[in-house]
Amino acid sequence: MLRNALDEIYSYSDLHTSEEDSLLYELERRTYLAALSPQMVSGKLQGKFLSFLSNIIKPNFVLDIGSFTGYSSLCFASGLTDVGEIHTIDVNEDYEHIRQAFFGRHPKGNQIIQHIGDAEKLIPSFNNVWDIAFIDANKKAYLNYYHLLKNKIRPGGLLIADNVLWSGKVLEKTKDAETAIIDQYNKTIVAEGLFDVTLFPLRDGISVAVKK
Numbered sequence: 001m002l003r004n005a006l007d008e009i010y011s012y013s014d015l016h017t018s019e020e021d022s023l024l025y026e027l028e029r030r031t032y033l034a035a036l037s038p039q040m041v042s043g044k045l046q047g048k049f050l051s052f053l054s055n056i057i058k059p060n061f062v063l064d065i066g067s068f069t070g071y072s073s074l075c076f077a078s079g080l081t082d083v084g085e086i087h088t089i090d091v092n093e094d095y096e097h098i099r100q101a102f103f104g105r106h107p108k109g110n111q112i113i114q115h116i117g118d119a120e121k122l123i124p125s126f127n128n129v130w131d132i133a134f135i136d137a138n139k140k141a142y143l144n145y146y147h148l149l150k151n152k153i154r155p156g157g158l159l160i161a162d163n164v165l166w167s168g169k170v171l172e173k174t175k176d177a178e179t180a181i182i183d184q185y186n187k188t189i190v191a192e193g194l195f196d197v198t199l200f201p202l203r204d205g206i207s208v209a210v211k212k
């Protein structure tokens with residue numbers, strides 16, 4: 001019952017949101033045709049929210065953790081400065097050709113740098129201080145991603161995490177391993193007080209934390 005109501009609210013919100021960029025529209029369709037688990041793509045409503053945040057921040061350095069078919073990177077590209085860089089990480093090479101093809105069609109596509117590997121190993125290899133970091137990869141690593149990134153975001157910069165409601169499973173008393181880590185992420189980022197956090201119940205829950 002609640003699930004149906006939430007799905008209807010989501011569809012209504014999507015319908016009453018302006019169209020996304022045509023390249024992103026095409027990429028979402030391509031993802032549904034070509035990828036396993038295509039529902040992982042951010043999609044129009046969340047994608048427009050990410051673009052909106054990027055346009056406000058006008059980042060020089062973005063870290064996108066969990067590239068998939070490149071949708072979130074292209075959302076962040078909309079606000080990227082002319083000299084900015086987006087570093088996007090995925091452990092899986094399968095969709096590199098899709099990312100490459102779509103990045104190549106964006107005016108700032110040559111400013112998006114792809115990295116293949118485990119994010120927990122790659123994150124410490126960057127010396128950048130990030131304007132935006134987006135966590136959307138291994139759910140069991142969310143707390144580690146937080147600890148690896150908490151001192152690598154500039155004051156006023158954003159640490160964004162997707163799926164922080166995990167289909168509502170964070171509310172269950174007995175939590176599986178992934179849900180328990182996501183719940184710890186949500187609790188720790190508020191308790192440590194390094195960020196001003198807002199958990200938006202958008203889609204599967206998106207946490208936007210501004211570095212103090």
Ligand SMILES: C[S@@+](CC[C@H](N)C(=O)[O-])C[C@H]1O[C@@H](n2cnc3c(N)ncnc32)[C@H](O)[C@@H]1O
Pocket residue numbers: 040041042043065066067068069070071072073089090091092117118119120136137138
């Ligand atoms: C939910 S999808 C990302 C969706 C994408 N951000 C978007 O907006 O469309 C999660 C991605 O994380 C990647 N991933 C999973 N575990 C990872 C890890 N340990 N390191 C890096 N990437 C990982 C998966 O291969 C998958 O492509």
